Amino acid sequence: MKLGEGVEAAIHCAATLASVEGNSTMPGAALAESFGLSPSYLLKHLNMLTAARILESVPGPAGGYRLARPAERITLLDIVLAIEGREPAFRCGEIRRNGPVKLDASAYVKPCGINAAMLRAERAYRAALAETKLSDIAADYAAEGDPRSFAASCAFVARHQRPQKSSSTPQNPKQM
């Protein structure tokens, strides 16, 4: 069982976007630079988050990405499902039917007990993931051991976030 690396990237990007002000955006290229990731590949993942309505995207210069809803209403499960897909990790192949003894399909009506147990476990996994909100992760960023790391992130975000025209609250880009 393995999770793609895109999951880690997606969570970090979302957590970073959680700290941009108002409805400002941040370009995908800046996010990629922020984590030393390949920009062209990261865009694929950001796209999936957009398709899943976790992020919003604004085209054009001064465009970029922002959260589609408050970080309190985005869970790790939302992000993991958006990146990894919604199918369960275990897929029952009904291999008992493949043996030498051919029985017709009516002999296999009851749901497979193995499948049921595996799905039960995955439900527990997803329930646990649903308990962590993106806002928790963002708070962790701030509470992290050394304040230098957090300060560096903040400066990076402040430098790259782009206020949007339709903003109701005036922005202070603070170019440095």
Added chain:
Amino acid sequence: MKLGEGVEAAIHCAATLASVEGNSTMPGAALAESFGLSPSYLLKHLNMLTAARILESVPGPAGGYRLARPAERITLLDIVLAIEGREPAFRCGEIRRNGPVKLDASAYVKPCGINAAMLRAERAYRAALAETKLSDIAADYAAEGDPRSFAASCAFVARHQRPQKSSSTPQNPKQM
């Protein structure tokens, strides 16, 4: 997130072996035939189960596989870990360090909150898997809807199981 197909095969094989009598064994080739699987590849998985002390193997003619301990003391988690490996599904790449701002390692002492949340979820997953015993699965085989399927499996097992010399309880191979 995806589980390899070997997991399903391994669980089915173990459940089948749970119904061989005493310390009799069943050859890998028979197990493969029983599920329509490629014998040479299934052996790889059976081998992992053997390495994990879930199965025992007996070489030579009349050899084969059997459970290394009672089915009540084998859980689905044991099998999944043996096949998929013990590493967690999420591996923290510490990508926050890869950005353009270079901080020395001392700035990242605290454990990553994302990693902690993902590992918590996986612990829940594993705990759920550990609650299902192989004996439960085997019981499910018997309780399955149509008795024809179960009868066919029993006949197949009876036909292929091989009593062992060192057996303390006399066996009845029941060749048909």
Added chain:
DNA sequence: CTATTGCAGATAAAATTTATCCACGATAAA
């Protein structure tokens, strides 16, 4: 001795993940 079985390693085919590139539409700013 011989046939059967598990075991390890090399190898290859297939599928998936990771990554790059380019043409396109949208749009803000000059």
Added chain:
DNA sequence: TTTATCGTGGATAAATTTTATCTGCAATAG
């Protein structure tokens, strides 16, 4: 209106992992 910046989608390729096969070897019952 022009230009430069940005997200989108598709095609493509490289890298890795999974799946599968084969061969030679050791063990052992008959």
